[in-house]
Amino acid sequence: MQIISKNTRILYNPLLLREDPTFCFDIDLWWEKDAVVGSAEGRGTTWFVQTSTLTAALRHYRRGGLLGKLIFDSYFFTGWEKVRSIQEFNLLNYLRSKGIPVPRPLASRTIREGMIYRADLLVEKIENARNLVDVLLTTSLGAEKYRLIGILVRRLHDANVCHSDLNIHNILLDVTGKFWLIDFDKCGCRDGENWKISNLIRLLRSFRKELSKRQIKWQESDWQTLIQGYYLPN
Template sequence: MIIHQQENECIWYDPTLVVGEPRQYFDIHFWHQQAAVTGSAKGRGITFFVRGPKMEMALRHYYRGGLFGKLVKDQYWFTGWEETRSGAELRLLAYLREKKLPVPRPVAARAVKTGRTYRADILVEKVPGARDLVAILSENSLLAHDYHAIGRLVRRLHDASVCHSDLNIHNILRDRKGKLWLIDFDKCQQREGEQWKEDNLARLHRSFKKEKEKRQIRWQPEDWAAVLKGYNHIRK
């Protein structure tokens, strides 16, 4: 990664993926002018999908959630460039890629400082042909070996000592070849110890149950046992 730092702005980017001025990569108007906006997804904010010179990418601005987010939409207290949400997420993605975890390739990140606060954006690979587990389970059931694979994926993440702070079935994707991916590593971090791993698994379990109640996804409580078998590398 190359770091381009000025007094009030810091941009991290992969020079093999960013062609030209990196700052324009964070301007959605630039992508509209190139007729390169391929879609969008609405969550806390809007994630735009754009077609770059090397790959399709997801452009996301960082927004606050919760009650405080209604008062302060997208500003964060500045304590240093390396501690910004965008910089931290980009580094974590790079670390996970080094560990051979299936996460999107980090392309670039930016933080812009105003006074004592900053705003941030990140640009990552859009996994081709991938859908989240909610979309998949809304149409079809998964087999035991699919749930084993989900458990193994989470175990690999935990073995890398990374806690996904929002581990839910919206953030687990499966592509056309059946490969699983993990996305959205905002506020995630490396941790020591073991207790957090159990809590992280419990969060994923609650996600299955929540979506079952909310959307009637094709998941049954007994399917969770298959996830745990995969997590614990139990083959029978």
């Protein structure tokens, strides 16, 4: 569903979000309700809040790099269909429709101010899950797990979705042994095939980078097993 005014667009799923969607992006209100249950630091602070239906992650879109130090959280407005929060909300719904394990989107908000906009997103928090960096710091994964990662990435690519930041921080493993993909900002559908190889190379670089930085429990032969999973017949 949508709430539309002249300068604001809110998309939300009424089955998942029972709170008033016009107020659910204000972290101060979640504090007043004693519903803030944690946080995570990255480009900015992601707040974990307890809604009436599930635990969710609230993220304000922020720029990175040198430009982010100057502009912080403003983006040039070139049309509602190109807004990052709306694109990510819709993409998550699309991936869910394909049966790909990603967080369920609860709501997105975009506020336009002239030629710029600011945006927020509220999505499901995957409970009892850790990213692969945290997992591999303490334990190695067996061959079957790497094959499952390969199969998951192949399913993403078969849906013609390129994860523009496919790395092992954005792959989660929950306590049931299920893998999840997160953080789909600036991601989207693509035609052709060449980008799929580039996407895999990005993932391989992330394994190698964390191995050199933190000595995660990973070796090159694990990548070959992952690739076997990727190329398994459907």
